[in-house]
Amino acid sequence: MHIRVINPNTTWSMTSLIERSARSVAWPGVTVDAVSPTMGPASIESHYDEALAVPGILDEIAKGEREGVDGYVLACFGDPGLEAARERARGPVVGIAEAAMRTATYLGRSFSVVTTLGRTRGRAWDLAETYGTHRACRGVHACEIAVLELESSPDARERITQACREALAIDESDVIVLGCAGMADLCAHVSKAIGAPVVDGVAAATVTVQGLVQLGLRTSTIGEYASPPPKRYDGLLSSFDLTGEAATEQSQHSR
Template identity: 50%
Template sequence: MKLLIVNPNTSRPMTEGIAAAARAVAAHGTRIEAVCPSFGPLSIEGHFDETVAAAGVAEQVKRHAGPGAVEPPDGIVIACFGDPGLDAAREVSGAPVLGIAEAAFHAASFLATGFSVVTTMTRTCVIAEHLVQKYGFEPRCRGVHGTDIPVLALEDGGAGCVDAIEAAAREALVRDRSGAIVLGCAGMAALCAELSARLGVPVIDGVAAAVKFSEALIGLGLRTSGHGDYARPLPKTYLGWAAPLGW
């Protein structure tokens, strides 16, 4: 079984970190391949970054899972908490495509009546909130909280980051009356075990959750619906650098 992990930003170290987090939980027979777009922002900390990164996800999914792809993956994970390009990827790929935000929300819903999200920049809270609304997790998600840790600062994984996230999580558990914490950034994957140990409640990293749920769906033989809203893209000319993205 081959899982394609698409890191929507263009940071090589973060792509590798995400791949490592994925491999750490993958089943014995699961092979992880991690890629990032050929263009776009080094990190995603707002709508503009995310909009360009979503096109990068489209590029990578078309390349690796579109018509004529060599050895297409059995499942795809989009490894940024805003789930950029998720709907686009599902039009391309019959293999299941999961975003890490939705995967984390689903996992948390299995474990607690309510959960809180702790993320990086406060300005991106609204992105998570829009996903909560779109996906229907409003009865479950009791709060989204920023720590204002820059995404790339997470790469160093310093104790300061863990402490700041732990503090925000502790406050959220009380203020939101939550039973679980969702980590709101792919870059937090490496901190998940430490935070779980400190907090004593389920702490969910979306990368890991998406990998295991992908394995589950693949194991069930389920594929993205090609009927209706996610039907394959219509034949169409694309111009400029995007010409190869046409159908």
């Protein structure tokens, strides 16, 4: 089994951190690697960033499909491009926000999300509603540390830990969800410090994808997630044109 973790930003030091988190929960015999797109933002902290990250994500999905990857993790808490990736991948694609929120509901009656910047809180609330976990989500809190500062700020770990401690007290929740892939290495430390379960979406999504592949399950293609209708794409997106791919598939089926 080969699982690929896609860090939608182009910061490779963060990709390495994400890869370590994913590999720490990999089953024996499962290959897990992490990649960053060659195009896109250095970090994702706005709707603009999310939109411009999607072409790079889909390019990595296309590469993975050519290499025979069995399933994918999207390692950004906004789950950018998740639906589009599911249309293009043969195997399951799981976003870390969805995996983390669903996992948290197995561990307690309620959870709180602790994320990076306050401007991203609305996106987390939207995803909780989309994934049907909004009743369990008691609050979304920001530690006001930019994504790229998670690695460089000397007090980032303690600020995040304190934000998690305060979220539990304010929301009277049972579980903490870390709202950024760049926090993946803090899970054990924060959990021990606050005395409550802390969910890292990278690890949760990796385990989820492993389970789906092991069960022989993949995204349904009979409706919305069927392969997109082939058409021309112009300008900078011309390489995403699917007409040639559709012609190849039709030729193979006719043999």
